[in-house]
Amino acid sequence: xxxxxxxxxxxxxxxxxxxxxxxxxxxxxxxxxxxxxxxxxxxxxxxxxxxxxxxxxxxxxxxxxxxxxxxxxxxxxxxxxxxxxxxxxxxxxxxxxxxxxxxxxxxxxxxxxxxxxxxxxxxxxxxxxx
Amino acid sequence: xxxxxxxxxxxxxxxxxxxxxxxxxxxxxxxxxxxxxxxxxxxxxxxxxxxxxxxxxxxxxxxxxxxxxxxxxxxxxxxxxxxxxxxxxxxxxxxxxxxxxxxxxxxxxxxxxxxxxxxxxxxxxxxxxx
Numbered sequence: 001x002x003x004x005x006x007x008x009x010x011x012x013x014x015x016x017x018x019x020x021x022x023x024x025x026x027x028x029x030x031x032x033x034x035x036x037x038x039x040x041x042x043x044x045x046x047x048x049x050x051x052x053x054x055x056x057x058x059x060x061x062x063x064x065x066x067x068x069x070x071x072x073x074x075x076x077x078x079x080x081x082x083x084x085x086x087x088x089x090x091x092x093x094x095x096x097x098x099x100x101x102x103x104x105x106x107x108x109x110x111x112x113x114x115x116x117x118x119x120x121x122x123x124x125x126x127x128x129x130x
Numbered sequence: 131x132x133x134x135x136x137x138x139x140x141x142x143x144x145x146x147x148x149x150x151x152x153x154x155x156x157x158x159x160x161x162x163x164x165x166x167x168x169x170x171x172x173x174x175x176x177x178x179x180x181x182x183x184x185x186x187x188x189x190x191x192x193x194x195x196x197x198x199x200x201x202x203x204x205x206x207x208x209x210x211x212x213x214x215x216x217x218x219x220x221x222x223x224x225x226x227x228x229x230x231x232x233x234x235x236x237x238x239x240x241x242x243x244x245x246x247x248x249x250x251x252x253x254x255x256x257x258x259x260x
Contacts, residue, residue, distance in 0.1 A: 002202075005135060009165055017165055035139055035147055035205065050173035052182075052198070059232055068182070072132075072255035075165065 002071060003032035003097075006105075009075060017075045018108050025103040030085060032097040034073030039066040060090060069095050079110035086111050131203060133162035133227075136235075139214050140206060147205045148238050156235040162227040163212060164203030169196040190220060199225050209240035 006023035025031065037061060039047060044066040047056060054075045059067035067072065067088075073095050076084070083103050087096045103109060136153035144240050168189060169177060174196040175184060185204045189197035197218075198204065206214070213233050216230065217226045233239060 001141065002137065003132075007132065009132065029231045035202075037181065037185060037204065039181050046180050047182070050176050051167065051169050052173070052177070057169060068198065068204065070200055070204055072165075072200065074167065080229070 001035065004029070006126050007032065007072065008077070009072060012108075015077060016026040019072050020106065020108050021103055022105060024105045025099045027101055028098055030096060031099055031109060032071055032073065033095065034069040034071040034095045036067040036069055036073075036095060038093060038095055039068070041060045041065055056085075057095065059088070066094065067093075073097065076109055076111045078113045080112065080118070082112045083107065084109050084111050131160070131163065131182045134159070137162065137202065139202060142238075145207060149202050149206050150236065150238050151233055152235060155213045155229045157229055157231055160226060161202065161229055161239060162201055163200065164199040164201040164223060164225045164227065166170055166197035166203075166223055169198070169224060173194055186215075187218070187225065189218070197223075197225065201226065206239055206241045208243045212240040212242045212243050213237065214239050 004021065004025070006021045008020050008022055009017055009019055009061060012018045023109065036059070039056070041064045047053070052068065056066040056068055059065045061070065076097065083101045084097055084102050087098060096108070097111065134151065134155070136151045138149055138150050138152055138171055138199060140165045166189070169186070171194045177183070177196065182198065186196040186198055189195045206227065213229060213231045214227055215230050219226065227239070227241065
Protein backbone atom coordinates (compact mmCIF):
# COMPACT_ATOMS: atom_id res chain seq x y z
CA UNK A 1 0.00 0.00 0.00
CA UNK A 2 1.32 3.40 -0.95
CA UNK A 3 -1.41 5.24 0.94
CA UNK A 4 -5.05 4.85 1.96
CA UNK A 5 -7.38 5.16 -1.05
CA UNK A 6 -9.33 7.97 0.62
CA UNK A 7 -6.38 10.42 0.52
CA UNK A 8 -6.79 13.57 -1.57
CA UNK A 9 -5.01 16.88 -2.07
CA UNK A 10 -6.84 20.19 -1.92
CA UNK A 11 -5.57 23.77 -2.22
CA UNK A 12 -6.38 25.86 0.86
CA UNK A 13 -6.61 29.64 0.58
CA UNK A 14 -3.47 31.15 2.10
CA UNK A 15 -2.14 27.78 3.21
CA UNK A 16 -1.36 26.12 -0.11
CA UNK A 17 -1.73 22.44 -0.84
CA UNK A 18 -3.04 20.27 1.99
CA UNK A 19 -3.77 16.56 2.51
CA UNK A 20 -7.25 15.29 3.40
CA UNK A 21 -9.04 11.99 3.92
CA UNK A 22 -12.44 11.35 2.31
CA UNK A 23 -13.20 8.62 4.87
CA UNK A 24 -13.00 8.52 8.66
CA UNK A 25 -9.85 6.95 10.16
CA UNK A 26 -9.19 5.22 13.47
CA UNK A 27 -6.22 6.25 15.63
CA UNK A 28 -2.93 4.51 14.76
CA UNK A 29 -3.96 3.86 11.15
CA UNK A 30 -1.13 3.80 8.61
CA UNK A 31 -2.08 6.64 6.25
CA UNK A 32 0.85 6.65 3.87
CA UNK A 33 4.27 5.15 3.26
CA UNK A 34 6.42 7.84 1.64
CA UNK A 35 9.56 6.96 -0.37
CA UNK A 36 12.31 9.56 0.14
CA UNK A 37 15.19 11.13 -1.80
CA UNK A 38 18.12 11.29 0.61
CA UNK A 39 20.54 14.21 0.47
CA UNK A 40 24.00 14.35 2.04
CA UNK A 41 25.14 16.90 4.63
CA UNK A 42 26.80 18.87 1.82
CA UNK A 43 23.65 18.78 -0.32
CA UNK A 44 21.63 19.89 2.70
CA UNK A 45 23.68 23.09 2.96
CA UNK A 46 22.84 23.89 -0.65
CA UNK A 47 19.12 23.14 -0.61
CA UNK A 48 18.80 24.94 2.70
CA UNK A 49 19.10 28.20 0.74
CA UNK A 50 16.30 27.29 -1.67
CA UNK A 51 12.53 26.90 -1.51
CA UNK A 52 13.09 23.28 -0.52
CA UNK A 53 14.00 24.77 2.85
CA UNK A 54 10.28 24.60 3.63
CA UNK A 55 9.96 20.97 2.68
CA UNK A 56 12.80 18.73 3.73
CA UNK A 57 13.06 16.48 6.78
CA UNK A 58 16.28 16.05 8.72
CA UNK A 59 17.41 12.49 8.21
CA UNK A 60 19.70 9.83 9.70
CA UNK A 61 20.44 8.79 13.30
CA UNK A 62 22.53 11.95 13.72
CA UNK A 63 20.10 14.16 11.76
CA UNK A 64 23.00 15.38 9.62
CA UNK A 65 21.45 14.61 6.24
CA UNK A 66 18.09 15.46 4.71
CA UNK A 67 15.19 13.69 3.02
CA UNK A 68 12.67 14.94 0.50
CA UNK A 69 9.47 13.00 1.08
CA UNK A 70 7.75 11.78 -2.09
CA UNK A 71 4.19 10.55 -2.27
CA UNK A 72 2.34 13.28 -0.37
CA UNK A 73 4.76 13.44 2.57
CA UNK A 74 5.88 16.96 1.64
CA UNK A 75 2.32 18.31 1.63
CA UNK A 76 1.08 17.64 5.18
CA UNK A 77 0.77 20.96 6.97
CA UNK A 78 2.01 21.64 10.49
CA UNK A 79 -0.38 21.80 13.46
CA UNK A 80 0.32 22.43 17.13
CA UNK A 81 -2.06 19.63 18.03
CA UNK A 82 -1.91 17.38 14.99
CA UNK A 83 -4.13 14.42 14.18
CA UNK A 84 -1.22 12.46 12.70
CA UNK A 85 2.50 11.90 13.22
CA UNK A 86 5.42 10.66 11.15
CA UNK A 87 7.85 7.84 11.76
CA UNK A 88 11.15 7.61 9.93
CA UNK A 89 12.48 4.27 8.79
CA UNK A 90 16.13 4.94 8.00
CA UNK A 91 16.89 1.41 6.93
CA UNK A 92 14.08 1.10 4.42
CA UNK A 93 14.32 4.76 3.42
CA UNK A 94 10.74 5.73 4.02
CA UNK A 95 8.62 7.98 6.20
CA UNK A 96 5.32 6.58 7.47
CA UNK A 97 2.41 8.89 8.23
CA UNK A 98 0.18 7.49 10.98
CA UNK A 99 -3.04 8.86 12.50
CA UNK A 100 -2.68 9.97 16.12
CA UNK A 101 -6.35 10.59 16.83
CA UNK A 102 -9.56 9.54 15.14
CA UNK A 103 -9.90 11.62 11.96
CA UNK A 104 -13.24 12.53 10.42
CA UNK A 105 -14.17 12.24 6.75
CA UNK A 106 -13.25 15.48 4.98
CA UNK A 107 -10.77 16.53 7.68
CA UNK A 108 -7.29 17.85 6.89
CA UNK A 109 -4.44 15.61 8.03
CA UNK A 110 -1.67 17.53 9.82
CA UNK A 111 1.57 16.60 11.55
CA UNK A 112 3.67 18.48 14.09
CA UNK A 113 7.04 19.11 12.43
CA UNK A 114 8.97 19.25 15.70
CA UNK A 115 7.27 16.80 18.05
CA UNK A 116 9.58 14.50 20.00
CA UNK A 117 7.92 11.22 19.07
CA UNK A 118 8.29 11.97 15.38
CA UNK A 119 11.88 10.78 15.58
CA UNK A 120 13.14 13.58 13.42
CA UNK A 121 12.19 17.14 12.57
CA UNK A 122 11.67 19.37 9.58
CA UNK A 123 14.66 21.68 9.88
CA UNK A 124 13.24 25.04 8.95
CA UNK A 125 10.66 24.75 11.68
CA UNK A 126 13.23 23.69 14.23
CA UNK A 127 15.26 26.80 13.43
CA UNK A 128 12.24 29.07 13.70
CA UNK A 129 11.54 27.73 17.17
CA UNK A 130 14.99 27.93 18.73
CA UNK B 131 -7.68 10.79 -8.41
CA UNK B 132 -4.06 10.98 -7.34
CA UNK B 133 -3.06 7.87 -9.28
CA UNK B 134 -4.49 4.55 -10.44
CA UNK B 135 -4.98 2.16 -7.50
CA UNK B 136 -2.82 -0.49 -9.16
CA UNK B 137 0.38 1.58 -8.90
CA UNK B 138 3.20 0.21 -6.75
CA UNK B 139 6.88 0.90 -6.11
CA UNK B 140 9.49 -1.81 -6.22
CA UNK B 141 13.27 -1.69 -5.79
CA UNK B 142 15.15 -3.01 -8.84
CA UNK B 143 18.68 -4.36 -8.49
CA UNK B 144 21.11 -1.76 -9.85
CA UNK B 145 18.32 0.54 -10.99
CA UNK B 146 16.86 1.68 -7.68
CA UNK B 147 13.20 2.41 -7.07
CA UNK B 148 10.84 1.90 -9.99
CA UNK B 149 7.11 2.29 -10.63
CA UNK B 150 4.90 -0.62 -11.67
CA UNK B 151 1.24 -1.33 -12.35
CA UNK B 152 -0.45 -4.42 -10.89
CA UNK B 153 -3.20 -4.25 -13.53
CA UNK B 154 -3.11 -3.93 -17.31
CA UNK B 155 -3.61 -0.43 -18.74
CA UNK B 156 -4.96 0.80 -22.06
CA UNK B 157 -3.01 3.38 -24.09
CA UNK B 158 -3.71 7.00 -23.14
CA UNK B 159 -4.78 6.14 -19.59
CA UNK B 160 -4.07 8.77 -16.95
CA UNK B 161 -1.75 6.96 -14.56
CA UNK B 162 -0.93 9.69 -12.09
CA UNK B 163 -1.37 13.38 -11.40
CA UNK B 164 1.77 14.60 -9.63
CA UNK B 165 1.79 17.79 -7.54
CA UNK B 166 5.11 19.67 -7.87
CA UNK B 167 7.37 21.89 -5.79
CA UNK B 168 8.47 24.71 -8.08
CA UNK B 169 11.96 26.14 -7.80
CA UNK B 170 13.18 29.44 -9.24
CA UNK B 171 16.03 29.86 -11.70
CA UNK B 172 18.30 30.78 -8.78
CA UNK B 173 17.22 27.75 -6.77
CA UNK B 174 17.79 25.57 -9.82
CA UNK B 175 21.46 26.58 -9.91
CA UNK B 176 21.85 25.44 -6.32
CA UNK B 177 20.04 22.11 -6.54
CA UNK B 178 21.79 21.35 -9.79
CA UNK B 179 24.92 20.66 -7.73
CA UNK B 180 23.14 18.17 -5.46
CA UNK B 181 21.66 14.69 -5.75
CA UNK B 182 18.39 16.33 -6.82
CA UNK B 183 20.21 16.84 -10.11
CA UNK B 184 18.97 13.35 -11.03
CA UNK B 185 15.37 14.11 -10.19
CA UNK B 186 14.13 17.51 -11.21
CA UNK B 187 12.16 18.50 -14.31
CA UNK B 188 12.74 21.74 -16.15
CA UNK B 189 9.67 23.89 -15.68
CA UNK B 190 7.88 26.90 -17.17
CA UNK B 191 7.22 28.01 -20.73
CA UNK B 192 10.87 29.07 -21.02
CA UNK B 193 12.19 26.05 -19.08
CA UNK B 194 14.13 28.38 -16.81
CA UNK B 195 12.84 27.05 -13.51
CA UNK B 196 12.59 23.56 -12.08
CA UNK B 197 9.99 21.27 -10.53
CA UNK B 198 10.37 18.42 -8.08
CA UNK B 199 7.57 15.94 -8.83
CA UNK B 200 5.80 14.60 -5.74
CA UNK B 201 3.56 11.57 -5.72
CA UNK B 202 5.69 9.02 -7.62
CA UNK B 203 6.66 11.37 -10.46
CA UNK B 204 10.31 11.36 -9.41
CA UNK B 205 10.56 7.56 -9.48
CA UNK B 206 9.67 6.67 -13.09
CA UNK B 207 12.81 5.44 -14.81
CA UNK B 208 13.94 6.51 -18.26
CA UNK B 209 13.50 4.28 -21.32
CA UNK B 210 14.42 4.84 -24.95
CA UNK B 211 11.06 3.43 -26.00
CA UNK B 212 8.88 4.16 -23.02
CA UNK B 213 5.37 2.89 -22.35
CA UNK B 214 4.31 6.22 -20.81
CA UNK B 215 4.90 9.95 -21.21
CA UNK B 216 4.50 13.05 -19.09
CA UNK B 217 2.54 16.23 -19.69
CA UNK B 218 3.25 19.39 -17.75
CA UNK B 219 0.41 21.62 -16.64
CA UNK B 220 2.10 24.89 -15.71
CA UNK B 221 -1.09 26.64 -14.70
CA UNK B 222 -2.31 23.97 -12.30
CA UNK B 223 1.22 23.10 -11.21
CA UNK B 224 1.12 19.40 -11.90
CA UNK B 225 2.72 16.77 -14.09
CA UNK B 226 0.45 14.08 -15.52
CA UNK B 227 1.82 10.63 -16.32
CA UNK B 228 -0.07 8.98 -19.18
CA UNK B 229 0.31 5.55 -20.78
CA UNK B 230 1.61 5.66 -24.36
CA UNK B 231 1.13 2.00 -25.21
CA UNK B 232 -0.89 -0.80 -23.63
CA UNK B 233 0.90 -1.82 -20.42
CA UNK B 234 0.71 -5.33 -18.96
CA UNK B 235 0.03 -6.23 -15.35
CA UNK B 236 3.35 -6.34 -13.47
CA UNK B 237 5.17 -4.23 -16.05
CA UNK B 238 7.45 -1.32 -15.11
CA UNK B 239 6.19 2.10 -16.19
CA UNK B 240 8.91 4.20 -17.83
CA UNK B 241 9.05 7.60 -19.47
CA UNK B 242 11.54 9.13 -21.87
CA UNK B 243 13.07 12.11 -20.08
CA UNK B 244 13.88 14.01 -23.27
CA UNK B 245 11.11 13.17 -25.75
CA UNK B 246 9.68 16.09 -27.67
CA UNK B 247 6.03 15.47 -26.89
CA UNK B 248 6.72 15.50 -23.18
CA UNK B 249 6.64 19.29 -23.30
CA UNK B 250 9.62 19.61 -21.01
CA UNK B 251 12.70 17.60 -20.10
CA UNK B 252 14.58 16.38 -17.09
CA UNK B 253 17.66 18.57 -17.23
CA UNK B 254 20.42 16.19 -16.27
CA UNK B 255 19.46 13.89 -19.09
CA UNK B 256 19.29 16.71 -21.56
CA UNK B 257 22.82 17.71 -20.64
CA UNK B 258 24.13 14.17 -20.96
CA UNK B 259 22.73 13.99 -24.49
CA UNK B 260 23.96 17.28 -25.90
